[in-house]
Amino acid sequence: MKARYVTALCSLALCLGLLLASCAPGNVAGPKQSAVSSAASAAPASLSLPPLSPLPPLSSSSPSASGTSPSASAKPSSTPKPSNAPVEAVWTMFVDQTIPKTADGMKINYRVMLVAQKSGGKDVNGTYKGAAYVGINFDASQMNNAAMSILGGFNVNASTYALTFDVVGYDQETYSAYGLKDGEPPLAPLVTYQSMALLTPQMQGTGSLGVNVTGAQGEHANTDQSAAGSTAIPMRITIDSGKVSVSVPSFQLTDSFKGTVTGTPVGGGSPDNTIAQASEQIKAVMDQAAKAAATAPGGTPDLGSMLGQFIPKP
Numbered sequence: 001m002k003a004r005y006v007t008a009l010c011s012l013a014l015c016l017g018l019l020l021a022s023c024a025p026g027n028v029a030g031p032k033q034s035a036v037s038s039a040a041s042a043a044p045a046s047l048s049l050p051p052l053s054p055l056p057p058l059s060s061s062s063p064s065a066s067g068t069s070p071s072a073s074a075k076p077s078s079t080p081k082p083s084n085a086p087v088e089a090v091w092t093m094f095v096d097q098t099i100p101k102t103a104d105g106m107k108i109n110y111r112v113m114l115v116a117q118k119s120g121g122k123d124v125n126g127t128y129k130g131a132a133y134v135g136i137n138f139d140a141s142q143m144n145n146a147a148m149s150i151l152g153g154f155n156v157n158a159s160t161y162a163l164t165f166d167v168v169g170y171d172q173e174t175y176s177a178y179g180l181k182d183g184e185p186p187l188a189p190l191v192t193y194q195s196m197a198l199l200t201p202q203m204q205g206t207g208s209l210g211v212n213v214t215g216a217q218g219e220h221a222n223t224d225q226s227a228a229g230s231t232a233i234p235m236r237i238t239i240d241s242g243k244v245s246v247s248v249p250s251f252q253l254t255d256s257f258k259g260t261v262t263g264t265p266v267g268g269g270s271p272d273n274t275i276a277q278a279s280e281q282i283k284a285v286m287d288q289a290a291k292a293a294a295t296a297p298g299g300t301p302d303l304g305s306m307l308g309q310f311i312p313k314p
Helices: 001-021 030-042 172-177 275-292 302-310
Strands: 089-103 106-119 126-139 149-167 195-199 202-215 219-230 233-242 243-247 257-265
Touching: 001 302, 089 126, 089 243, 106 149, 106 233, 106 257, 106 275, 126 202, 126 275, 149 219, 149 233, 149 275, 172 233, 202 275
Parallel strands: none
Antiparallel strands: 089 106, 089 257, 106 126, 126 149, 149 195, 149 202, 195 233, 202 219, 233 243, 243 257
């Protein structure tokens, strides 16, 4: 009698459990929940239920709480699609590199710094304004040997803060012939470029040539010269895919000075102060060079004449 009473209560509890399970939210579509219901009925009554797992995201076919499909109520995205169309930009060209050249076992360092900007335009072509610096340095101590000690060297520093030039489409013949000495055959580059600029800025500067030689027996000789003035220095610029190369034909280098040109959309980002920073750097170098040249006790030849001792004039 007691066993039948317990069995009846268990059957009643099981029926109530199935009824509650079928009426729970999310289980309205009863046939889809049959597997869950069967599993529940198979579980022993003495086991506690595990914690609820997070709800899976609603599928496009599942009804929302309001009875409407999420796909039907979704709003179109307002995020604009990316565009590759050219935009008006501020174009900044920057080059600063030192190239060593070895001749007769002696190393001479050549440095070019150029910074310029163009306001507006959708490509790199157009008129740029900025500043440029050219420096040449030779350390005579490289010539030291057992027979003599040599100190000093040669320095030339020239700059301009009124640089203006036009970037145009690349023309191989015009580019190759620019800035060469009379009778010197042009050497065409092996590759073509997107754009170019040909310029001959008038650059102000100073130069100093001071060498002191002491022999093993105490012999001594020296020379000291300084120069100040201006000279024209031809330059050739090529541009391709944002990469800039500056060539100074009179340096007679096989390498060019590398840099970049970048465009910042007009009205986007903070103001670019590249020109101001580079101009200050050039000024600091020029001030130091002027002080060195002023202390040289020799004469003051024209800067171009002094440059001619190391750089053949075009």
